Amino acid sequence: MPFISKIQRQTDYTLFGSATPIVIDNGASYFRIGWAGETQPRVVFRNIVQRPRHKTTGETVTIVGDHDPALLKYFDCTRSGPRSAFDSNVVYQFEIMEYILDFGFDRLGATGSEIDHPVLITECVSNPVQSRSKMGELLFETYGVPSIAFGVDAAFSYKYNQQQGVCDKDGLAMCPGFNTTHVIPFVDGEPIYKGCCRTNIGGFHVTDYLKQLLSLKYPHHMTRFTWEKVEDLKMEHCYIAPDYASEARLFLKGAREAEEKTRCWQLPWVPPPTEEPPSEEEIARKAAIKERQGQRLREMAEAKRSSKINELENELHGLEFLLKQLEQVQDSNVPSFLAETGYVSRQEIESARTKVTQSLRKAKGEPKNEQAETDKASPNANEKYSLINIPDDMLTPDQLIEKKKQLSLKSMSEGRQRLKQKRYEEELERQRKQLLEEETRLENPELYLEQLRARYKDLSVKVDQRKRLKTNGGHSNGNNLAGAIGRGERLNAVQRERMRLLTTAAFDRGKGEDTFGAKDEDWQLYKLMSKDIDDGDEGPDEDDAELARISSRLQDLDPTFVPNKSEAGSSQPAAEAQRARPLTKEDFQIVFGVERFRCPEILFNPNWIAVDQAGLHEMAGVSIRRLSCKDEGLEERLTSSILVTGGSSLFPGITERLEAGIRMIRPCGAPIKVVRALDPVMDAWRGAAAFASAPQFHTQTFSRMDYFEKGEDWLRNYQIKYSS
Template identity: 85%
Template sequence: MPFISKIQRQSDYNLFDSNTPLVIDNGASYFRIGWAGESEPRVVFRNLVQRPRHKVTGETVTIVGDHDPALLKYFDCTRSGPRSAFDSNVVYQFETMEYILDFGFDRMGANGTEIDHPVLITECVCNPVQSRSKMAELLFETYGVPSIAFGVDVAFSYKYNQQQGVCAKDCLALCPGFNTTHVIPFVDGEPVYEGCCRTNVGGFHVTDHLKQLLSLKYPYHLARFTWEKVEDLKMEHCYIAPDYVSEVRLFQKGAKEAEEKTRCWQLPWVPPPIEEPPSEEEIARKAAIKEKQGQRLREMAEAKRSSKINELENELHGLEFLFHQLEQVEESKVLSFLAETGYGSRQEIESARNKVMQSLRKAKGEPKNEQDETEKVDPAANEKYSLINIPDDMLTQEQLNEKKKQLSLKSMAEGRQRLKQKRHEEELERERKQQLEEEKRLENPELYLEQLHARYKDLSERLDQQKRLKTNGGHSNGNNLSGGVGRGERLNAAQRERMRLLTTAAFDRGKGEDTFGARDEDWQLYKLMSKDYNDDDEGPDEEEAELACISSRLQDLDPTFIPKLEAGISQPAELPHVRPLTKEDFQIFLGVERFRCPELLFNPNWIAVDQVGLDEMVGVSIRRLPYKDESLEQRLTSSILVTGGSSLFPGIVERLEAGIRMIRPCGTPIKIVRALDPVMDAWRGAASFASDPQFHMQTFSRLDYYEKGEDWLRNYQLQYTL
C-alpha cells in the first residue's frame, strides 16, 4: 500500500527522546503534525484520502493530501474520489483517519507502526464521546501510543495569542473554520463550555458557493473551476463588504467604483495563426500544377473519345455488312439467316444501325440532322405499325389484337413526340422572354427595376389576399362585424355552384316527399357536381412561380431587396456565423461574487442553513453564560479574538464590530482583534502547551485506558492553565 506524495520524509525521528510529545492539529481542512516545543509543524497536508487503481497493474495506491496531478493520468479515479474523515468538525470515518495517521507518522520518520511518544491531538469543542473514544482506541490499539491528551484547537489558538499579549484572560474567541464556526467564551483563561455556540457554515461553503456561481456564469469553462483553483481565487480576491446592500447597489448601477473592484482572471489562450496571402510565385506554381492536371485530363478524355469512336465505327461497318448480306439472301432463307445473327427482323438491324450512327455522330460532335433522321425513321415506323391502315374486315382476330397494340404504341410515341416538341417550344419561348427582359433592363435599368418592384408588390398582395380568403376568419354573430371572412366569401365560383346544387336539388322536386334520385336524370346533377373546377386553383400556382422568379431576379439586381417570408416561398436557412474565439472569451471576471460568497458567514440562511450569523453568535454566546455579570460581559466584548482560516477575509473585523454594536447596549466597549496567524496559531499553542513540564499530568495513559475503559473519557477535560 504505497503512498504518493510530494512531502519529504523526516530523518531525525530517532533523535528525539521518548518523552517528547507529538503534537497533531487534526483540522477538517489540513492535518499538521510536529514536535512539542517547535515553532512550526514538520508535516502539513490536506486532510483527504483517495485510493485509485493503477490502469495497467491494477494495484491500489493511497493518495493522502497533496499530490502531483500529473501522476493521476496513470490511475483510474472514476470509482474512488477524495474522501474526508470528518462530518462537519467531528471525525466519524476512522478507516480514512487511519490512512491519514499512517501517512503522518510515516512522513515524520517513524519506523513501523509503534509510536513510543505521547500524543496531543486537537478536536472540536464539545466533541462527542463516541468520536473521542474511537480516536483513543485507534491510537492505543493500532499505534501503541503510551499516553494521549485531547484539546480544543480554538483554546490553543487563544492561549498562544494570550501569551503574545494579543488578547486578555477574559475573552470571546470566534473561529470561522472549514466546516463550522464556533464561539467560545474564556473566563480567567479557561473555556466556559456552557456558553459555546456553533453554526454549520464555514470556508467550505464559501468555496462551494463561489464554484457554483462561476460555473453558472461561465458554463463553457467548467473544467477550469477545480476545487483547488476556486479555493485560491477565494483567498486571493474575496472580501467582506462593510454594508452588503450598498455594495450590491454599486454593481447594479455600474459605478466606477464597481469597475475598480472587479478582478479579471485570464485563462490560457493561444491566438490563432494568421494566414498570410500566398505569394505570386505560389499562385503561379499552383496555376501551373492545375494546368498540368487539366491537360492530363483532356488527353485522357480525348483518348477515351477516340477509342469510343473506333468501337462505334467498327460496329457500324459490321451492321452495314450484315445489312448488305441480308439483301442478297433469298426470302426463304431470311429467317434462318436472322436466327444465326441474333436479330429477329430486318427492322431490328436497321434500328440498331440508326442508333449506332446517332451515337457516332454524337461522339464526333456533329450536329443532328433531323430531316435525315425523320426520313430514316419513318419507313421503319411504317413497317412497325403496318396493320394500322388495313381495314378490320380484312384482318384475323390475332391481327386485330396486334392492330390494337400498334395503335396504342403509336399514340404513345406520338404523345411523347408532342410533349418533347412542346418542351422545346417552351424553352424557346422562355429564352425569348429572357432576351426581351434583358433588352428592357439594358435600355433603362432604373425603370426596369421599378417595374419589377411594382410587379412583386402586386403579386405578393394578391397572394396574401387569396390566402386570407382560404383561411378561416374571425367568428361573428351573423353581421361579420369582427372583420373575419364569411363562409361564402371564402369559396370560389365552382364551390359556390356545388353548394347551390346540393341545397336546392331536393326542394326542386316538390315541397312534400324528398324523391331526389328516383329518376335517372337526377344523377346528371352529380356529374355537374363532380366536374373538375380547377381553373381558379391554377392561377395561384402560376402566380407563386412568377413571384419566385421575380424575387430571384430582384435579389440579383438589387442588393437591398429583402423578400417577404410570408409570401409562401421557402427561404433558405442561413448558417450561423461562427465568430473566432478571442482573448476576451477566456477571461473570468469576479465582481459581485467577491463579497457575495463570504457573506454566507453572516447570512447562513442563503444556503438553507437556518442558523444565526457570525455577529449574532456573540450575543447568543453571552446569553448562554451560566452567571450574569454585566462587568464580565463588558470584559468579554472588549477582547474578542478572531481566529481560523476564514477570518483572513479582508473587512471581517470591521463588519463584526458593526454587527455586534447593533445587538449590544449603547456604550458597550467592543474591541475585536485578529490572531497573529489564524491558521497556524492552534498548532503553535498546542506545541507550546505540550512542551510544559506539567503536560504529562494532563494526559491519560494506556494503562488507565485498559483499567477504566472508554467511559472515563466522558469526564476527561484538559486544564489549559498549567
C-alpha cells in the first residue's frame, strides 16, 4: 500500500541491537517514534490518516501525517477526509492506528514485517483496558514485538522534569493536551491514580473555537481559515489573560493597551494598477485619431446627403413632368393616364410633390417658410376639398361618400392646426412667464425665494391632501378622528356630479318598470361620467408638474433646501445605485483583538462551549480532595510543586493564571508554586526514552509469552514503576 509523505526514511535501523527499545509517544495530536537513550525522536508527524483516490487511475493511496496541499490536486478527497484513531485521547480506531504504526516503523527504517525490538508506548492516564488490550494484540500479533511496556505520557514528563530539578517528588502534573486535560498527583515520585482528574477540553477545542469566531467575523475570508492555518495562528497570537473581565474591558473601551495587544494578519493582496495620466503626446495622438475619424464620418454623411438630394431632385422633376403631361391630357383620358402612373388624382400628385419639396429643403438645410406654405396650402385646400361646398342633391352617391371623407379629413386637419397653434401660444406664454420670473428674482432675490418657498409649501400641502384623500376615499369608518373627513367632503365636484348621475339613474329605475336603455339618450350617461372623470384628472397632474418645477428651482437657488419625502420619492429621479468601492489592503487584513485571550479562556471556563465540566484551576482542588489524606502537610507539598506540561501549556500567562486561580481555592498563605515544563511538547518522549534506557526497564515489560499464556486480561492490573 503506497504512502505519501515528505519525511525521510532512516537508514541506521540495523545498527541498533534487538535489546534496544523503541520508544513511541502516541499523542492525539502528534506521533513520535525513536530509540531509547536518545534526546530527540527520529520521526515526528501528525497523528491523522487520509485515504483519497487518484483522479486518473482510481488507485487508493494512504496519506499519513502532514501532506503537501499542491499534491492533493491529483486526488479526489471529497469522500475521504483526515481521520484520527483517537476519541477523547483514547485509541478506538485500530484500523487507522495500524496505518500510523506501519508508517512510523517504515520511516524508522524497519524493512521486515516483524519488529524484534521491545516497545515502550505512551497512553493516557486510566486508559480503558479494552483499548490497552487491543493495542497489545496489534503489536504482538501484527508486528511480532517481543515485549511491550505501557506508560502515561504526563507521568514521563513529570519524572523527566523532576530529574532536571524543575519539580519535586511530591506535586501535581497538570497536562492540558490536545483533546483532554489531566491532573495527576505524585507522592514520593509515583502517580496516585485514585486522585486523577480529567476534563474533555484541550487544544483541539481552542482551535475550533478560534476558527468559529474568525469565520463569523470575516465570512468573506472563510476559505482562508483552514485547520492548519488556524492552529498556527493560535500558537502564535493567543495568550491567557490574568483577569479576563478586566482584559475584556480594555478592548471594550478601546484603550491604548488594547491597541498595543491587537495583532494583524495580512492576507495576500495585489493592489490594483494605478492609471497614470496620459502624456501630451498621447493626448495629441488620440485627438488626431479622433479628428480623422470625425472627418471620415462627416465625409460619409455628406456623401449620403448628396445622394439623397439627387434622389429627391430626380423625384421632384419626375412629379413636375408628370403634372405638365397631365395638363395636356384631355379630361376623358385622365383616368386611364392616372391608372398608368399609379396615382388616383391630381391632388395626390401635388401632395406628393409638396412632401418631396419639403424633404428636399430639409436635406439642403434651408429654413422653413411657414407663411409661404400656408399661403400655398390655402388655394390647394379648395381644390383638395372641392366637394364640401356643393349641395348634396347635386352630387352622385359616390360623390357623397367622397364628400364625407373630405369633411372628415378637413376637420382633422383643422384640429391639428388648432392644437399646433395652441401649443405654440402656450410655449410663448411659458417663455414670457420665465422672463418675468427671472426679472422678479433679479430685482429682489430674497423676496423671490420666500415667495417660492411659500408656493412650494402650499402645493405640497395640497398634493399630500389629495393623495391622502385618494388613499382613504374607498372606505369610511364613520369616526370623526383628527385629520379625518366625511365621505361627502372627500369627493371633489367632479366626483360628486358622477355620484349624482348614478343616484338619479337608480332612482328613476326604482319608480316602476326598468326601461333604462330603451332610448338613445340613456346611454349618454356613461359619456358624461367618463368625461367628468377625464376632466377631474387634469388638475392633479398640473399641480404635480408645478410642484416638481418649483422643487427643481429651489434646489438650484437654495443649497439648504430639502424636498419632502413623498415629493422626492415621486417626482425626483431615482438615486443612482452606490457603486462598489475598490478593495483595499485593509479589506484583506485579519485583526486579532479579543479573540487572542477569549479562545484559550475555555480551558478555565469549559461551559462557554457547552462542556459542563470543571476548569483547569478547579481540577487541582478536585484532585487534592480525592486523595482524602490525613497528612495536612501533603496538600501543601502538592501545591508547592505544580508542573504544567502538554501542548496547550505553551500559552503565555498560563502559569500566572493557574497560580491565581488555585490561590482562590486554597487557604490564605498556603504555599503555591506553578512551573512550566522545560519542553512541554517533547518532555513526555524524552522521559520515556530515559526510562526505557534504564537497566530495570526489561523487568517491567509485558512479553509476548505472557500475552499468550496469561491473556489480555492480565493487562488490567499492569502498571509500571516510574521510580525504579
